[in-house]
Amino acid sequence: MENFSSIECFVRSAEVGSFAEAARRLSLTPAAVGKSVAKLEAKLGVRLFQRSTRKLTLTEAGQRFLGEVSASLNTIQNAVANLASAEGSPAGTLKVSVGTVFGCLYVVPLLGEFLRRYPAITPDWHFDNRQVDLIGQGFDAAIGGGFDLPQGVVARKLAPAHRVLVASPQWLEAHEGITHPDDLHDCDGILIRSPQTGRIRSWPLSHRSQEQSPLRMKVRMTLSDSEAACRAASQGLGVALVSMPFALPHLRSGALQRVLPEWYVEDGNISIYYSGHKLLPGKTRAFVDFIIEQFAEQQWARHFSAV
Structure with missing residues (x-):
């Protein structure tokens, strides 16, 4: 021993x-x-x-x-x-990494049901928009999109990671006639700076017909958070390109509307990541299965799709 x-x-x-x-x-x-x-x-x-x-x-x-x-x-x-x-039942401390806003909107609301099923598990959840070293930092699981897949880690798809263009209803009224990405060249853009690299990424837009077009807008401002970009766009300050999960509450409330609703950015998948060991701890297996089940029941894959 x-x-x-x-x-x-x-x-x-x-x-x-x-x-x-x-x-x-x-x-x-x-x-x-x-x-x-x-x-x-x-x-x-x-x-x-x-x-x-x-x-x-x-x-x-x-x-x-x-x-x-x-x-x-x-x-x-x-x-x-x-x-x-x-x-008994799966037990122990469950260390999970998830993006701050995404976690608050879509994962924390599941916490009550999860603990009712598995009362012996103690959540230790870390909210961060950066990719963590799952194995090196001792995490049991992580939820996110666009992550590199290190050796020894597997991913299970939860939903598509689509990005959409959004603006306030007032902005759209003042900018009629936008029917193609080329019409955005002179529009104020609210752009997202990557928290991983600090760079503003150049995104190609995809049409539902699979046509491709570059996205070019004037840089009115850069932000490092999609929720902040949504709130800026809702003030009529320009067009924001944001992940669909962040845009969804604002679209449902009417604070934002999609610009060029036939167009979107394909950005991989939102997945749950965990160790690739065949013998997973019971607490990790319970969490992975629970998240996959809940996302399917609430049809988040369909709601997060921009198509």
């Missing part, structure tokens, strides 16, 4: 590059984690880390050892968690 604890300390330290961060996740002291890894190195007769004041770096032997033991460690820990779940 001591060897297992030492291996866990090694794997978590390698994942995060720090004894201190590994200690925080394992509810130990940094000194205890460092001592445990040192004992493992002494038993193996090899150095696993190159240590510096700033970070830990795996040696060649450490990299090889990590590749051999990390999957087995996760499998054993998941088996233990699932055995405990089999005796």
Whole structure:
């Protein structure tokens, strides 16, 4: 059991590059984690880390050892968690990452039903519009769109990630005759800056007939949040290109209307991401299945579609 604890300390330290961060996740002291890894190195007769004041770096032997033991460690820990779940219901802390506004609009409202079904699960939900390192940062699952799919992570599609052009009814009344993307060249654009790259992305528009056209508008302002863009557009300040889930409440209230409703941006899918291990913890499997079920029941894929 001591060897297992030492291996866990090694794997978590390698994942995060720090004894201190590994200690925080394992509810130990940094000194205890460092001592445990040192004992493992002494038993193996090899150095696993190159240590510096700033970070830990795996040696060649450490990299090889990590590749051999990390999957087995996760499998054993998941088996233990699932055995405990089999005796009752899925339990434990469920660490999930989801976008701030999307989470508040579409995931938090499901929380009550989820906890009624699984009262032994404690949500630890992080609201952030940036992609997280699912495995390295210890998340059980993440919900979002347009994410890179790292090795060891799988994605299940929840809904299409379409973007649509929106403006206030007053703006549309003052700008009649917009029938094609070319008519937007001289219009004020409310553009979104990527929180990941800080850049304004150039989007091609797609017609329902599959015709393609570039989107060009004057840059009136740039914002880093789709909800803020919707609120700016509702004041008649220009045309915003926003994700359909953010636009939907404003479209339903009448505060915004679609501009060129036959046109939209195809931006992949909104998905739920989780570890690709065959043996998932019961809490993670319960959450993934619950989210997929609820999105299907509430037909969010149809509502989020711009077609």
